[in-house]
Amino acid sequence: MLLSIQGLQKSFGELAVLKDIDLDVGKGKVVTIMGPSGSGKTTLLRCLNGLEIPNQGYYQFHDGFTLDFNQKLSKKEMLQLRRKSGMVFQSYNLFPHKTALENVIEGPVIVQKKDKQSAISHAKQLLSKVGLEDKMDLYPHQLSGGQQQRVGIARALAIEPELMLFDEPTSALDPELIGDVLGVIKDLANEGWTMVVVTHEVSFAKHVSDHVIFMDGGYIVEQGNPKDVLEQPQEPRTKQFLKRILPEV
Amino acid sequence: MKMFLVSNLLFTVTNGSGNWDLIVRALWPMVEGAIKYTIPLALVSFLIGLMIALLTAVMRLSSVAIVRAPAVFYVSAIRGTPLLVQLFIVFYGLPSIGLTIDPLPSAVIAFSLNVGAYASEVIRASISSIPKGQWEAGYTVGMTYGTTLRRIILPQATRVSIPPLSNTFISLVKDTSLASLILVTELFRKAQEIAANTFDFLLLYTEAAVLYWIICFLLSIVQEIIERRLERYIAK
Numbered sequence: 418m419l420l421s422i423q424g425l426q427k428s429f430g431e432l433a434v435l436k437d438i439d440l441d442v443g444k445g446k447v448v449t450i451m452g453p454s455g456s457g458k459t460t461l462l463r464c465l466n467g468l469e470i471p472n473q474g475y476y477q478f479h480d481g482f483t484l485d486f487n488q489k490l491s492k493k494e495m496l497q498l499r500r501k502s503g504m505v506f507q508s509y510n511l512f513p514h515k516t517a518l519e520n521v522i523e524g525p526v527i528v529q530k531k532d533k534q535s536a537i538s539h540a541k542q543l544l545s546k547v548g549l550e551d552k553m554d555l556y557p558h559q560l561s562g563g564q565q566q567r568v569g570i571a572r573a574l575a576i577e578p579e580l581m582l583f584d585e586p587t588s589a590l591d592p593e594l595i596g597d598v599l600g601v602i603k604d605l606a607n608e609g610w611t612m613v614v615v616t617h618e619v620s621f622a623k624h625v626s627d628h629v630i631f632m633d634g635g636y637i638v639e640q641g642n643p644k645d646v647l648e649q650p651q652e653p654r655t656k657q658f659l660k661r662i663l664p665e666v
Numbered sequence: 667m668k669m670f671l672v673s674n675l676l677f678t679v680t681n682g683s684g685n686w687d688l689i690v691r692a693l694w695p696m697v698e699g700a701i702k703y704t705i706p707l708a709l710v711s712f713l714i715g716l717m718i719a720l721l722t723a724v725m726r727l728s729s730v731a732i733v734r735a736p737a738v739f740y741v742s743a744i745r746g747t748p749l750l751v752q753l754f755i756v757f758y759g760l761p762s763i764g765l766t767i768d769p770l771p772s773a774v775i776a777f778s779l780n781v782g783a784y785a786s787e788v789i790r791a792s793i794s795s796i797p798k799g800q801w802e803a804g805y806t807v808g809m810t811y812g813t814t815l816r817r818i819i820l821p822q823a824t825r826v827s828i829p830p831l832s833n834t835f836i837s838l839v840k841d842t843s844l845a846s847l848i849l850v851t852e853l854f855r856k857a858q859e860i861a862a863n864t865f866d867f868l869l870l871y872t873e874a875a876v877l878y879w880i881i882c883f884l885l886s887i888v889q890e891i892i893e894r895r896l897e898r899y900i901a902k
Contacts, residue, residue: 466806467805468802496810499805500808502806503806503807504803506799506802510797510800510802511803513822514821523807523817524807524808527809528808528809528813529808556898573807576808
């Protein structure tokens, strides 16, 4: 296991969004999280890298790093958690005042203090990998949504995280651009990256992921291998949800 | 009525070589006052004020109440009192507690504190206008709060704050005329001194007004150049 989570709870004021989540993310595995909006899936993803701080719960990483959210954690521990993962946002969140290349080298050069020249050559490799070798010097506003999202993926990869997190990476894209981005994520899966992906793309979940989690009302309602969960769901809420997003089934 | 005043003024200005001579003779002392005092006073006060403003803005955005409180108090006190009163407290007031400060440093202190309060509100609003996703993107590449503020948020907030900060600066340039009341021999003080001898108040004060206008006009051109340079990454 790369990461084991036990008893994760998160509420915003009175509103309990995550109620007792246990989750294991295997090294080199792709976990997809599905579920209706408001089910807590994005909050779960954001808890994984500390963008939201859980109220309760216990994280154990394979390298022995542990976090117990029942106690108050220091800023240093939160920073350590954050630096274990790279995040790809639904709305890209590229730095608009930096070119594609500058977006990608920002983490390695400024945070990890890597040598600028080697960071640039690594960034160029990553941008070629996502198919943007000829767009490196353009600013985000000069790129399409799909291109921006691929820069976002390269930026997250550049810090060489142990875990890649994707928060509905294709939800803001025009239909014809979704394929490019999903293709890149699929390549990463084949390269052995450990990933947690929140998505509504059923066929992506079915063909790329090793493990599917279905959430509703702050709980994991059902989980297992993608074929079982997506083709023969056991829980009525899973069936109902899949019926709604796959009208032809 | 207005037409009458304008033609009267034009008449005064053009009426004989005596008036024209006075304008020309008064020009250098006033320009000298501007170069030696008005412009340096405005520039130095603005730069110090900006540093105070940045610190104040960051304090006001803190989630810790005891960090916010002094900043809130400072902004409220400065914005709630007249600049002239602030200037008089520093120059005429402080000597009674044994703190005598020369006219020019007094003016710099008062103007810096004043600009600091107003500009801090501009900077705070500019920082708040940057989407939350930019902070999160900074955090997810591993940055701390401070690094994200410096590398990601402030460069974007700067662009947003140029037009309102230019307003603040242009106001400051005009407000430096108040320093004439604490004996700083800046542009307007020179006009007053000459007028006191010649009694040509309309002529000399109008000349001073025109000089302020020219300075502010040049500043608005500088503002435009800066804005255009910072706009390169914005979709047109």
